[in-house]
Amino acid sequence: xxxxxxxxxxxxxxxxxxxxxxxxxxxxxxxxxxxxxxxxxxxxxxxxxxxxxxxxxxxxxxxxxxxxxxxxxxxxxxxxxxxxxxxxxxxxxxxxxxxxxxxxxxxxxxxxxxxxxxxxxxxxxxxxxxxxxxxxxxxxxxxxxxxxxxxxxxxxxxxxxxxxxxxxxxxxxxxxxxxxxxxxxxxxxxxxxxxxxxxxxxxxxxxxxxxxxxxxxxxxxxxxxxxxxxxxxxxxxxxxxxxxxxxxxxxxxxxxxxxxxxxxxxxxxxxxxxxxxxxxxxxxxxxxxxxxxxxxxxxxxxxxxxxxxxxxxxxxxxxxxxxxxxxxxxxxxxxxxxxxxxxxxxxxxxxxxxx
Amino acid sequence: xxxxxxxxxxxxxxxxxxxxxxxxxxxxxxxxxxxxxxxxxxxxxxxxxxxxxxxxxxxxxxxxxxxxxxxxxxxxxxxxxxxxxxxxxxxxxxxxxxxxxxxxxxxxxxxxxxxxxxxxxxxxxxxxxxxxxxxxxxxxxxxxxxxxxxxxxxxxxxxxxxxxxxxxxxxxxxxxxxxxxxxxxxxxxxxxxxxxxxxxxxxxxxxxxxxxxxxxxxxxxxxxxxxxxxxxxxxxxxxxxxxxxxxxxxxxxxxxxxxxxxxxxxxxxxxxxxxxxxxxxxxxxxxxxxxxxxxxxxxxx
Amino acid sequence: xxxxxxxxxxxxxxxxxxxxxxxxxxxxxxxxxxxxxxxxxxxxxxxxxxxxxxxxxxxxxxxxxxxxxxxxxxxxxxxxxxxxxxxxxxxxxxxxxxxxxxxxxxxxxxxxxxxxxxxxxxxxxxxxxxxxxxxxxxxxxxxxxxxxxxxxxxxxxxxxxxxxxxxxxxxxxxxxxxxxxxxxxxxxxxxxxxxxxxxxxxxxxxxxxxxxxxxxxxxxxxxxxxxxxxxxxxxxxxxxxxxxxxxxxxxxxxxxxxxxxxx
Numbered sequence: 001x002x003x004x005x006x007x008x009x010x011x012x013x014x015x016x017x018x019x020x021x022x023x024x025x026x027x028x029x030x031x032x033x034x035x036x037x038x039x040x041x042x043x044x045x046x047x048x049x050x051x052x053x054x055x056x057x058x059x060x061x062x063x064x065x066x067x068x069x070x071x072x073x074x075x076x077x078x079x080x081x082x083x084x085x086x087x088x089x090x091x092x093x094x095x096x097x098x099x100x101x102x103x104x105x106x107x108x109x110x111x112x113x114x115x116x117x118x119x120x121x122x123x124x125x126x127x128x129x130x131x132x133x134x135x136x137x138x139x140x141x142x143x144x145x146x147x148x149x150x151x152x153x154x155x156x157x158x159x160x161x162x163x164x165x166x167x168x169x170x171x172x173x174x175x176x177x178x179x180x181x182x183x184x185x186x187x188x189x190x191x192x193x194x195x196x197x198x199x200x201x202x203x204x205x206x207x208x209x210x211x212x213x214x215x216x217x218x219x220x221x222x223x224x225x226x227x228x229x230x231x232x233x234x235x236x237x238x239x240x241x242x243x244x245x246x247x248x249x250x251x252x253x254x255x256x257x258x259x260x261x262x263x264x265x266x267x268x269x270x271x272x273x274x275x276x277x278x279x280x281x282x283x284x285x286x287x288x289x290x291x292x293x294x295x296x297x298x299x300x301x302x303x304x305x306x307x308x309x310x311x312x313x314x315x316x317x318x319x320x321x322x323x324x325x326x327x328x329x330x331x332x333x334x335x336x337x338x339x340x341x342x343x344x345x346x347x348x349x350x351x352x353x354x355x
Numbered sequence: 356x357x358x359x360x361x362x363x364x365x366x367x368x369x370x371x372x373x374x375x376x377x378x379x380x381x382x383x384x385x386x387x388x389x390x391x392x393x394x395x396x397x398x399x400x401x402x403x404x405x406x407x408x409x410x411x412x413x414x415x416x417x418x419x420x421x422x423x424x425x426x427x428x429x430x431x432x433x434x435x436x437x438x439x440x441x442x443x444x445x446x447x448x449x450x451x452x453x454x455x456x457x458x459x460x461x462x463x464x465x466x467x468x469x470x471x472x473x474x475x476x477x478x479x480x481x482x483x484x485x486x487x488x489x490x491x492x493x494x495x496x497x498x499x500x501x502x503x504x505x506x507x508x509x510x511x512x513x514x515x516x517x518x519x520x521x522x523x524x525x526x527x528x529x530x531x532x533x534x535x536x537x538x539x540x541x542x543x544x545x546x547x548x549x550x551x552x553x554x555x556x557x558x559x560x561x562x563x564x565x566x567x568x569x570x571x572x573x574x575x576x577x578x579x580x581x582x583x584x585x586x587x588x589x590x591x592x593x594x595x596x597x598x599x600x601x602x603x604x605x606x607x608x609x610x611x612x613x614x615x616x617x618x619x620x621x622x623x624x625x626x627x628x629x630x631x632x633x634x635x636x637x638x639x640x641x642x643x644x645x646x647x648x649x650x651x652x653x654x655x656x
Numbered sequence: 657x658x659x660x661x662x663x664x665x666x667x668x669x670x671x672x673x674x675x676x677x678x679x680x681x682x683x684x685x686x687x688x689x690x691x692x693x694x695x696x697x698x699x700x701x702x703x704x705x706x707x708x709x710x711x712x713x714x715x716x717x718x719x720x721x722x723x724x725x726x727x728x729x730x731x732x733x734x735x736x737x738x739x740x741x742x743x744x745x746x747x748x749x750x751x752x753x754x755x756x757x758x759x760x761x762x763x764x765x766x767x768x769x770x771x772x773x774x775x776x777x778x779x780x781x782x783x784x785x786x787x788x789x790x791x792x793x794x795x796x797x798x799x800x801x802x803x804x805x806x807x808x809x810x811x812x813x814x815x816x817x818x819x820x821x822x823x824x825x826x827x828x829x830x831x832x833x834x835x836x837x838x839x840x841x842x843x844x845x846x847x848x849x850x851x852x853x854x855x856x857x858x859x860x861x862x863x864x865x866x867x868x869x870x871x872x873x874x875x876x877x878x879x880x881x882x883x884x885x886x887x888x889x890x891x892x893x894x895x896x897x898x899x900x901x902x903x904x905x906x907x908x909x910x911x912x913x914x915x916x917x918x919x
Contacts, residue, residue: 457670
């Protein structure tokens with residue numbers, strides 16, 4: 001534990017009577033950026049507020065840099081937080097906003113001014129020191145918020161959906177900038193977002209949260225290719241979940257039956273034993289549309305949408321409506337009988353669960 | 356143009372054949388026709404009568420400023436003027452402090468309690484000035500609660516004369532206007548985003564530091580508006596100084612009434628009215644300027 | 657989430673302010689039932705004779721009737737003028753400049769006592785108007801800003817495309833105003849009427865100058881009574897007036913919520 005910059009140990013939290021965190025465990029390494037990713041209400045923001053000290057856990061412990069801060073009030077925690085709406089003080093200039101934390105720490109005026117100046121230069125706002133926040137653009141405000149959080153040298157940086165108020169283009173630029181600043185300063189950081197692409201692009205590791213628990217905590221690469229269950233799989237784009245039952249095994253090749261009686265022979269090259277019942281998670285490009293025949297799931301196309309690089313079809317099958325992509329060269333039309341073939345480059349194996 | 360469309364619909368369904376230009380002209384005049392009655396009423400019943408009073412204050416045949424010279428040459432009048440300002444200023448200060456504490460508590464109460472407290476603060480505002488001033492007569496009178504309590508505690512033998520003092524008028528006025536101050540401040544305090552407090556705390560500000568560096572400066576516009584409302588209101592209130600201050604605590608408002616309705620010295624009454632108008636307008640402009648200075652930079656963009 | 661925990665001293669100060677605001681009301685209540693000829697609090701004995709005394713005084717009853725008539729007339733006039741103006745201001749923003757709306761708040765910026773004195777010279781002296789219509793006109797002006805403001809706030813949240821939809825479906829615009837717009841701003845109109853009524857009922861400044869011997873309003877009558885006699889009858893009148901106010905406040909709270917009305 002000692003080498004972790006931040007740990008949450010079996011943290012339980014309630015809002016009133018509603019339990020919002022169910023024994024959360026999380027360890028973040030020195031200089032690491034971990035994202036908390038999930039839909040609203042999953043507990044990601046609660047986790048951040050616990051770390052900041054804005055709310056108190058019902059039970060469990062929080063340590064930062066080896067120090068137990070569970071009972072510390074927010075103003076003694078040295079947390080650098082970038083808020084969703086920036087939370088810049090409207091009555092203070094950019095320089096005073098950035099210097100606010102230093103002033104609370106009674107840093108001498110000369111040093112404070114020097115550090116603020118250096119930090120503003122760092123985020124490219126050297127010429128804006130005397131402006132008020134209202135006179136800045138969204139991206140500039142974001143930079144001020146970032147500078148304000150960084151200048152106090154916090155052992156832990158926290159981001160609460162910092163980019164959600166920016167337009168798409170700026171969001172991508174700022175994301176790179178945040179990552180660079182965090183890396184350059186070797187800051188440990190927790191980043192809350194509901195945007196999967198944002199989380200994957202910026203993080204060392206991503207914690208996918210659901211209903212007050214961390215479902216999976218891994219690097220983006222692992223999450224993207226090897227989700228641990230159906231929830232994560234759906235989250236990272238395995239739109240089709242196909243239940244399979246093993247009926248015969250022959251070395252590497254396994255014969256499975258899926259709903260509707262279709263028999264498929266899978267050659268997985270799996271390490272470890274395959275359970276008798278499991279789910280195959282398939283991305284739309286993992287279902288190839290071919291003519292109906294053996295080793296395919298029969299179905300009927302009904303809605304076609306144009307995606308630019310491919311057509312996407314909704315296909316009615318015995319397993320329900322599946323989503324499949326097909327190259328533009330193959331126009332399968334609508335209401336035509338087709339077969340779906342699994343392409344295991346874009347599939348994953350998941351433990352069986354009911355829908 | 357909404358009206359144009361509306362009028363168009365109407366015409367197509369009837370035999371009338373207005374030319375489009377008339378419809379277009381109607382759509383421009385129409386809205387003005389709706390605001391005309393109210394505007395006219397204000398002009399005839401408020402603007403012109405008050406303007407008349409102002410004009411008449413300069414109407415002394417001996418010269419434009421003669422009425423003012425007469426007014427200011429009396430040491431009694433000068434004392435009344437200074438006393439009025441002084442009383443209004445103190446009442447404003449009391450209201451500002453009381454209003455801030457009240458508003459701060461209301462703004463930070465849970466919804467149910469907030470509603471009750473708002474009703475408690477606003478209730479006095481909806482009862483008449485006479486009732487509200489009278490209640491302080493009951494408190495400060497010879498047999499009032501204050502004297503009764505002091506005698507029972509053995510602190511005094513004879514009841515104190517608390518009524519007809521400057522303090523009584525100030526308390527009465529502060530009681531009158533504190534609800535207004537609370538309303539101006541609650542609105543401002545409630546619009547301060549919670550994240551600003553959290554940001555200040557996370558950056559290391561102590562609870563008092565947050566109050567001093569975030570809450571107070573952001574409440575300034577509400578404090579300015581509230582103070583001007585209380586100050587101009589205190590200056591213009593007649594009943595409270597009359598009932599709680601009486602003859603010894605004559606103010607501009609009570610003097611105006613006396614000149615107009617008892618001694619029928621309308622020249623003097625006009626002059627006092629004009630002075631009150633001037634002070635009020637000055638305060639309102641000052642308020643506008645201060646509030647703009649305090650907020651414009653913040654909201655501008 | 658917008659709540660701060662208060663320091664105990666701030667909490668105490670807040671409650672003291674609340675006591676300051678509600679205490680006098682409680683004291684008036686207490687003195688009105690005291691069986692003494694002077695104002696005693698806490699009350700000594702318990703009696704309703706001061707309330708009986710209120711109803712025994714013809715002057716209170718007759719001036720109350722006049723006050724009600726003036727308030728009804730003034731409120732109605734202010735409603736008609738204010739509704740038309742507020743509607744035009746909200747609906748035709750392209751035609752009527754925004755600053756024009758602030759013209760209707762002029763009465764807020766003129767000391768009431770100056771207004772009352774000026775009305776005396778204009779209506780009573782110059783035009784020799786009787787007291788009653790003068791009072792109604794004066795009170796209509798006092799009430800106008802409340803009407804424009806409260807009805808305006810209601811209209812600001814009204815989606816005019818609803819009315820346009822009705823007109824596009826073939827409804828006459830004037831009919832659409834009555835059947836579509838008015839029902840949707842009803843709560844604002846009720847609040848405006850209530851505020852105006854209370855303003856008129858409580859007015860001293862205008863009535864002080866316009867009333868004369870023979871015709872007076874209740875606040876003036878009470879004021880005169882206080883100056884002459886200092887007995888619990890006034891407490892009883894005050895309590896009755898507060899009761900009226902309370903009922904009225906409950907009505908507003910029911911129809912749209914107090915906090916919304918006042919801000």
